[in-house]
Amino acid sequence: MHVDLTAADGHTLSAWIEGPANASRALVMVQEIFGVNSHMRRLAGVYAAQGYRVVVPALFDRVSRGVELGYTADDVARGRTLRSAVSDAHALADIEAARTALPAGLPQGIIGYCWGGTIAWWGATKLTGFKAAVGYYGSGIAATKDVVPNCPVQLHFGEDDSGIPMADVRAIEAARPEVEVFVYEGAGHGFACEQRGSYVKPQAAKAEARSIEFLAKHVK
Numbered sequence: 001m002h003v004d005l006t007a008a009d010g011h012t013l014s015a016w017i018e019g020p021a022n023a024s025r026a027l028v029m030v031q032e033i034f035g036v037n038s039h040m041r042r043l044a045g046v047y048a049a050q051g052y053r054v055v056v057p058a059l060f061d062r063v064s065r066g067v068e069l070g071y072t073a074d075d076v077a078r079g080r081t082l083r084s085a086v087s088d089a090h091a092l093a094d095i096e097a098a099r100t101a102l103p104a105g106l107p108q109g110i111i112g113y114c115w116g117g118t119i120a121w122w123g124a125t126k127l128t129g130f131k132a133a134v135g136y137y138g139s140g141i142a143a144t145k146d147v148v149p150n151c152p153v154q155l156h157f158g159e160d161d162s163g164i165p166m167a168d169v170r171a172i173e174a175a176r177p178e179v180e181v182f183v184y185e186g187a188g189h190g191f192a193c194e195q196r197g198s199y200v201k202p203q204a205a206k207a208e209a210r211s212i213e214f215l216a217k218h219v220k
Contacts, residue, residue, distance in 0.1 A: 005057060007097040011090070013061040015098055016041055019048035025219045026102040027052040027109050028095060028123070028130075030116030032193070033079030035060050035067035039195050043113070050212055052219075053106065057098040059119075062086050071196045083115055091119055092126060099129055107131045109219040111211065112138065114190065117155075124149040132218035134211045137161055137189050142168035145175040154180040154214045156207045158187030158198075182210060 005015050016036050019026075027047050031040050036058045044054040060067040063085045069075040099108060109132045112120030117138025124133035125147040133149065135141060136156045142164075153176075157169050166183070173181050184203040190196040192204040 003101075005055075005094075005097045005101050007090075007093045009090075009093060011062065011094070013094055013097065014058045014065065015101070016044060016056040016058075017054065018044045019053040020051065021053070023051055023053035023103070023106065025052055025108070026106040027054045027111060027215070027219070028098045028102070029054055029056045030095065030110065030112030030119045030123075031056060031059060032114035032116055032190075033083045034069040034071065034075060034114075035079075035082075037068040037070070039193055040113075042194070046208070047111070047212075047215075050216070052109075052215075053102060055098045055102055057094050059086055059091050059094050062090050062094070071190075071193070088122070092122060095119060095123055096127060099127070107219045109133065109215045111215070112136065113192065114138070115140075117141070121149075121153065121155075124151050124153050131220070132215055134214060136192055136207070137164060139164050139168075142172055145172045149176070149179065152178075152180075152214070152218050154182070154211065156182050156184065156192070156211070158189060158191045158200075158203075159183050159185050160187060161189040163189050180214065182207065 110123040111134040113136040117135035118140035120135040187203045188198045190198045191200040
């Protein structure tokens with residue numbers, strides 16, 4: 001269901017919430033550059049089925065409300081424009097609003113995809129309160145690889161991602177040996193999104209299983 005959240009600076013944003021009301025654990029899920037679209041809602045359902053209360057904040061509400069893009073070239077261009085208009089500070093403020101909107105006392109994790117993969121890393125390194133973080137193909141992670149995370153982190157990258165050189169992935173591994181880093185052969189950017197041409201079902205399933213196992217281990 002859709003709900004409204006309020007960030008610390010007074011900004012009101014929408015969010016998708018799913019999962020059992022009596023859940024024993026919670027998860028903030030962070031969108032790609034395509035908004036809180038049907039792909040993100042499907043993923044929320046996957047983790048809701050694992051017993052999480054899941055909240056997916058609409059980070060583009062700072063710029064344009066109700067954004068739900070597809071995956072055409074025009075959608076990519078629109079998503080990049082919207083993403084560039086949202087400051088890192090505002091994105092983190094909205095993540096914190098989502099985190100604090102979850103039922104008090106529940107252990108919380110964070111997971112993100114694409115732009116959200118980078119933000120999930122920031123959730124681990126710039127925020128406190130998360131028990132674990134999982135990031136998929138976050139291109140901005142390498143730039144802050146030297147920051148020590150406040151919780152266990154697992155990262156997923158496609159070997160053939162044209163936007164994230166393998167040199168960046170290896171640099172992350174070298175800087176942060178405590179972080180679980182998985183690289184998927186034959187996979188590019190967005191390999192875990194069933195609506196994209198880059199979708200690789202076997203690798204997506206493998207990454208999802210690893211994510212579920214990792215979060216179950218630490219978010220408790």
